[in-house]
Amino acid sequence: MKIAVVAANGKAGQLIVKEALDRGHQVTAIVRSENKTAATSVLQKDIHELTKEDLAGFDVVVSAFGAWTPETLPQHTSTLQVLTKALAGSSTRLFVVGGAGSLYLDEGRSLRLMEAPDFPAAYLPIAEAMAKGLDFLRTVTDLNWVYVSPAADFQDAGEKTGHYILAGEVFTLNSKGESVISYVDFALALVDEIEANRFNQERISVLQA
Template sequence: MKIAVAAGNGRVAKEVIAEALGRGHEVTVFGRHEENNTASKDYRKKDIFELTAEDLQKFDVVVDAAGAWGLETMYVIPKAAIYLADLVKGTDTRLIVVGGAGSLYTNKEHTSTVELSPEFPDAFKPVSAAHGLALAELRATEGVKWTYISPAADFQADGERTGAYELHGEEFAPNSRGESIISYADYAIALVDEIEKAAHVGQRISVVRA
């Protein structure tokens, strides 16, 4: 498959790029930095908001790996999802968004979320809200073949690559040991699996270490 990764210099993006290349996919990386810090040889210096529909028209899948932590840049997360969705709208190109865990539901009625729980750290609430807004915007968009993938609550940049994960849906679901953990590397495996299978178009899914 031909895969484009936007905001490709981030740590999650790099794991996705390496995983996809390892499976024989063609990966083009778009990033805003001059240097290419990824495993792909096809790197193009282009910010997400400089991309055009023409830039993305040849790809089977576009991965939105935009991230931000500072309050002054938090808007990038939902804005990137909306922007990329508009570029692929009405086409067969799928959009896969690296999401957050805070918007996962904690009850069957889907009236409460992880970020609303008393234990959720205040420091993470702004970024969680930004990811949740991106998901809401995708849900309201028509003509886009999107998939939003939430990681486990403990999303570990340097965590072990176990090669195994559990796939869940909209509700927060720990594994059989009561853990909600996944490494960036295992998350990348799940994301590339979804690229290959296209099993959850128009849905939000979540993943946790098996």
């Protein structure tokens, strides 16, 4: 497949590029600055300036965008607005690297992880910003999108186990009572779902088995 990875220079982006390349896909890195990946080709452009023409011809676009400072947190929504507008009505699928804070704690979906009393206050702003991005994405009906939430403990230095649990909207623990996944196993799971093409306009989640 022809896959574009937006924000390919980030930790998750670089590993998604590598995983897709290792499987023989053609991968274009879309980056704002000098490319740090081994992608097949490169488009150097700010995500907010991407157009329909820039994204034409790809089977899948992956947004690995992340923002962490108070002034940039709203970009978790604005970047998705740009991407969904550019892809609207096309056959290109959009995969979004999401967050865990918006996962629900009950099947009735009455309480989210970030609303729990023991949720770390330091992570609340980013969790709320990413949740707003997901809320916006749920309003998009003219595009095949998949929002992929990692486990609560998303480890950038974790090892590749090759094993993971695919879950849905509800916060899930493994047999050890943990919610953890490495960036590299997350990349594995995401590319698996790109290839499987099982979900449309849904949020899924992944954690280490």
